[in-house]
Amino acid sequence: MTKDKGLPLTSNHWGTYRAKVKNGKVEELVGWEHDKDPSPIAQGIVDVLDGPTRIDKPMVRKSWLERGPGANNNLRGVEPFIAVSWDKAEELVANEINRVKEKHGNSSIFGGSYGWASAGRFHHAQSQLHRFLNCVGGYTRSKFTYSFAAAEAMVPHILGSYRAYLDTCTSWESIKKNTEIFICFGGVPIKNGQISQGGTGHHYQKENLIESAKSGIEFINISPLKSDLINEVNGEWIAARPNTDTALMLGLAHTIYSEGLCDTDFLNKYTEGFDKFLPYLLGKNDGIEKSAEWASAICNISVSKIKEIATKISKKRSMISVSWSLTRQDHGEQPFWMAIMLASMIGQIGLPGGGFGFGYSATNFIGGQFKVLPGAAFPQAENEIENFIPVARISDLLLNPGKKFDFNGKSYVYPDTKIVYWAGGNPFHHHQDLNRLIKAWEKPDTIISNEWCWNTLAKRSDIVLPCTTPLERTDIMMTPRDPFVVSMDKIIEPYGQSKNDFEIFANIAKKMGIEEKFTEGKSQDDWQEWIYKQTFDRAAAANIEIPKYEKFREQKWFKINDPTEPTIMLKDFREDPKKNPLDTPSGKIEIFSKTVADFNYDDCPGHPVWFEPCEWLGKVNKKYPLHLISNQPKNKLHSQMDHGKYSKSFKINEREPLEINPLDANKRNLKNGDVVRMFNERGSCLAGIKITDDVMQGVVQMSTGAWYDPENPSQYGSMCKHGNPNVLTPDKGTSKLGQGPIAHSCLIEIEKYNDKVPKLTAFDPPTIIRSNAKTN
Ligand SMILES: Nc1nc2c(c(=O)[nH]1)N[C@H]1C(S)=C(S)[C@@H](COP(=O)(O)OP(=O)(O)OC[C@H]3O[C@@H](n4cnc5c(=O)[nH]c(N)nc54)[C@H](O)[C@@H]3O)O[C@H]1N2
Ligand SMILES: Nc1nc2c(c(=O)[nH]1)N[C@H]1C(S)=C(S)[C@@H](COP(=O)(O)OP(=O)(O)OC[C@H]3O[C@@H](n4cnc5c(=O)[nH]c(N)nc54)[C@H](O)[C@@H]3O)O[C@H]1N2
Ligand SMILES: [Mo]
Secondary structure, three states: OOOOOOOOEEEEOOEEEEEEEEOOEEEEEEEOOOOOOOOHHHHHHHHHOOOOOEOOOOEEEHHHHHHOOOOOHHHOOOOOEEEOOHHHHHHHHHHHHHHHHHHHOHHHEEOOOOOOOOOOOOOOHHHHHHHHHHHOOOOEEEEOOOOOHHHHHHHHHHHOOOHHHHOOOOOHHHHHHHOOEEEEEOOOOOOHHHOOOOOOOOOOHHHHHHHHHHOOOEEEEEOOEHHHOOHHHOOEEEOOOOOOHHHHHHHHHHHHHHOOOOOHHHHHHHEEOHHHHHHHHHOOOOOOOOOHHHHHHHHOOOHHHHHHHHHHHHHOOEEEEEOHHHHOOOOOOHHHHHHHHHHHHHOOOOOOOOEEEEOOOOOOOOOOOOOOOOOOOOOOOOOOOOOEEEOOOHHHHHHOOOOEEEEOOEEEEOOOOOEEEEEOOOHHHHOOOHHHHHHHHOOOOEEEEEEOEOOHHHHOOOEEEEEOOHHHOOEEEOOOOOOEEEEEOOOOOOOOOOEOHHHHHHHHHHHOOOHHHHHOOOOHHHHHHHHHHHHHHHHHHOOOOOOOHHHHHHHOEEEOOOOOOOOOOOHHHHHOOOOOOOOOOOOOEEOOOHHHHHOOEOOEOOOOOOOOOOOOOOOOOOOOOEEEEOOOOOOOEOOEOOOOHHHHOOOEOOEOEEEEOHHHHHHOOOOOOOEEEEEEOOEEEEEEEEEOOOEOOOEEEOOOOOOOOEOOOOOOOOOEOOOOHHHOOOOOOOOOOOOOOOOOOOEEEEEEOOOOOOOOOOOOOOOEEOOOOOOO
16 A cells, blocks of 8 residues: 555544545545554545435425424335425524423433544534533433443442553553463454544554464454454464353353462452352352353353363463453343453453453554543533433333333433434444334434434434535544544535534524534634644643644644553552552452442342343254344444445445354355345344354354345334344343343344345435425
């Protein structure tokens, strides 16, 4: 790849690129000169910056425009849109927000708007929306993320914080020099390392993995997919049944304890409550010893292998890595708790290259070694409304106004939602059991979204406001997880009449008489300068020298020097637990948490336990015998740019690929390239078959991200023609504690699709009625 220094710069969650532009059109994005391993994902946007999938004007659903809020909600995603002027659209949104505010109160506005949006510091869609909604009196928000909600609720009870340790995972530099065994539950799939939230200047996950293997580290990949670890590292693949990691770790813990390999000094000095966990491990109360034999029957891994791993990891310097995906399953609180427990028994927490890590599997930045730039953000102002939902309870919220729900030790009530406003996320990508969501989606009077392309969210909204892409605006790439700071150029003009999210909200605010409150009299450029100058002052206070604003814009980027000392998670705590206690009630690692025990939840007791997931291969299910793993896509970020050439080039017969083991394919008479129907009680979708030994028997893998494409959009439960796995996944909370999503606990069946394969319509825009004199 040529480096093309001097061409305009842009950043996104998948890297930093220089743009080749001709006649006002982006021709190519090339990884910039500082990235040794640029991600090809960026190419996905080049061919869809214009064309039919791009939204060029504000649009309003026909019945809503003609008859007002709540009219024919069942026709969302079915009936045509009418193109309107910005003036008209702003007025409609302003009036509707005022109506709902006055009649129902601000808690009836759901502005959670979960999603990844794009990477620039200022044009961050959620921050813009949240500030705007706070200026109008507040909104019902969402708490935590789809990525690891169960851990966000649980780990603070065990370690005092989750985020603090997520961002300080032991760095690759420490691993390369010290680790002997790297055992990774969920692997370290390099497909995921292409991404770094908020942007990155250089990709280093693959290089570090390969160097780690070269330095002699033994990798053990515990995963349903062999491909979760690249062949170059020569790891051992252990295909445990999905969702049984907690049982496997209990079997390891039992062996370590019974063979006298347990580091009791560590447990005594640094942890609390091992004595309350031990009876469970030894089966003193329930009569079931959590032995290697017991674990073997659950995980389908041999007893000798479990014992071998237990001995190995306790005698050598070991890093226990747990992928974030382990939290996105039924009882997803348990695997992280149990991993911390296991690492405590080995006693290497806080030592170089030892202990545990949350998700070397997940993104580029985990394992990075960088100084944190205390960057400022666009201020969101105060939310006066206290109502919230755990992020993945969106269908429950819409379906059950007034109903009580449990969450992390307390009980709350779902408010009655009249407006849903989404900017920068795609619930028809991220949420489970889409057919249930579609029912729930009919409830609110009004659904508004800011989007740039005609994806399902846009198609199923009442008012769609067209926004720009990062290539059409200036911004600053700056995150606490990357040493590079990049001045993002406006590379092309905004498409059609699209506007930046800031402009969209400033104009609506103007119609509502609160423009000054929202903008504080600052333009977009003023705000970017303000954010940078705030950061400059904070950096100076932290003794980090960065260029002045004007200089930064001129020189385009800078890099903060990487610290020379490797990061070692919990090093300070290990060195002096009295001086550096954890933020837990005991100041120690809480193997038993009295706080959690006192919640009295039947699905989450006071120490880690194995619970059978609601759906898994250990419970014989003749109707749906295959476990579906819907993991992150290698060729895009979630649903973003699924309509681009790059993602499309991976489809099989225009359908999302489904990987299957040869034995399972033979049983169903399937060949490579066949189109199949995947189904269970919740829904069905088509997929294209790829047969591979890389997937364990009994498991099938289909990445997330294919745009939902119902065969008959007006029929509830209609088959998705394209391959969105979330028509199949269950919509249930991990437990009363975390209420996280459980996409990875999903059983299905597949069969060859013998009918004529229907035409794909996922990327077709809706019917649009233009030039309506009355509305323009
Ligand atoms: N089955 C299954 N489901 C899953 C998962 C799984 O493992 N399995 N993983 C879950 C996880 S971890 C996550 S994080 C979620 C991800 O779910 P999301 O983050 O909701 O998915 P994205 O496709 O990234 O959605 C971002 C949206 O923002 C829009 N956008 C981009 N830039 C801008 C902008 O500047 N302004 C505005 N207004 N919009 C913009 C994009 O067009 C896109 O529609 O999915 C979850 N869902
Ligand atoms: N290219 C690309 N990279 C991404 C993203 C993307 O959309 N595209 N999304 C980003 C986001 S938002 C997130 S949250 C992270 C997510 O990071 P992860 O959660 O780590 O990503 P996944 O790919 O969902 O899961 C990793 C692997 O876990 C394995 N797995 C699933 N269930 C089990 C199980 O029960 N036990 C074991 N042992 N293994 C299991 C699967 O085989 C899967 O490939 O990825 C980020 N990186
Ligand atoms: Mo995520």
